[in-house]
Amino acid sequence: MGGFATRIEKLVASNKEAFGKVLEEKIKKYNKIISEEVETMEYIVSKVIDLSRPAVLSLEKCSVNNLLIKEIEKYRLSYSGVSFYSNLDWRLAGVALMIDKHSLQICMSDIVSNARDAGATVISIGTKLTKAQCIITVTNDGKDIDPGDLEDIFEMFMTKGKPGGTGLGLPTAKHIVNGHGGEIKVNSKDGRTTFEITLPR
Numbered sequence: 001m002g003g004f005a006t007r008i009e010k011l012v013a014s015n016k017e018a019f020g021k022v023l024e025e026k027i028k029k030y031n032k033i034i035s036e037e038v039e040t041m042e043y044i045v046s047k048v049i050d051l052s053r054p055a056v057l058s059l060e061k062c063s064v065n066n067l068l069i070k071e072i073e074k075y076r077l078s079y080s081g082v083s084f085y086s087n088l089d090w091r092l093a094g095v096a097l098m099i100d101k102h103s104l105q106i107c108m109s110d111i112v113s114n115a116r117d118a119g120a121t122v123i124s125i126g127t128k129l130t131k132a133q134c135i136i137t138v139t140n141d142g143k144d145i146d147p148g149d150l151e152d153i154f155e156m157f158m159t160k161g162k163p164g165g166t167g168l169g170l171p172t173a174k175h176i177v178n179g180h181g182g183e184i185k186v187n188s189k190d191g192r193t194t195f196e197i198t199l200p201r
Contacts, residue, residue, distance in 0.1 A: 005034040057100035057179050064134055064199075065092045067101060068125055071108055075123070079116055087126035097134055097199060099180060107176040110169035111138045111195050118142030118193070129201075136197040145188035153186060 008031050012024055065088045072084050108125075115123050120142035128135040145153060154174040177184040182199040 005031050005038065057103055057176075059098045059100055061096040062099050062101050063093070063095070064097055064099070064104075064127060064136065065089075067104065068108070068127065068136070071105060072125055075112055079112070082116055082120060083122050085122070085124040087124060089127045089129045091129045092127050092134060095129060095134070095201070097201060099199065100176075103176045103179070107173040107197070108136075108138070110173045114169060115140035115142050115193070118145075120193075132201055134199045134201060136199070137194055138197075139192060139194040141191055142193060144191060145186065145193060147188075150186060150188065154184070 008027060012027050012031075068088065069086065072086050075082070076084050112123060115138065118140065120140035122141045124137075124139045126137045126139070128137070154170050174184050177197055177199070180199050182197060184195065184197050186193065186195050188194075
């Protein structure tokens, strides 16, 4: 499809005299749509391939609290109309975990993006340190997840009410967390949805 779209573009460019102005504009418009759809398909295929393989992580010592502080500041600038709050366990300040910073950022962004799409106006991000684990929570006040969907929410292509959604965001988040040897789960009721990420220390 991508190859044919390129050939159409070249055909129009080299035979402008043979095409009327209106026809030329229509071909350009349709060709643009084809190209955009191909990009979406390529993204989906590449994501599905990634999710079918073990997560490849670049682990390094990192302060989870420091990473989340930077992410929260970024979210405040990116998501207008959404208030972000932090409730970070101060005991994590001196604890460095072996994590892939870039992958964890993607994981958090997927969860926050889903919360915003669910109509959240308040998102709270917290941490908690236990003897063996670091727990990250992301709580929002958006629309509750249907109880019937909770079981499948981390499955590929599970998306509801999101125009253009691929249903790959939360499966990617789970893939990343599992790659760290951790676990992700969700609870949603009474106008409060919480994603809980558990990472080993």
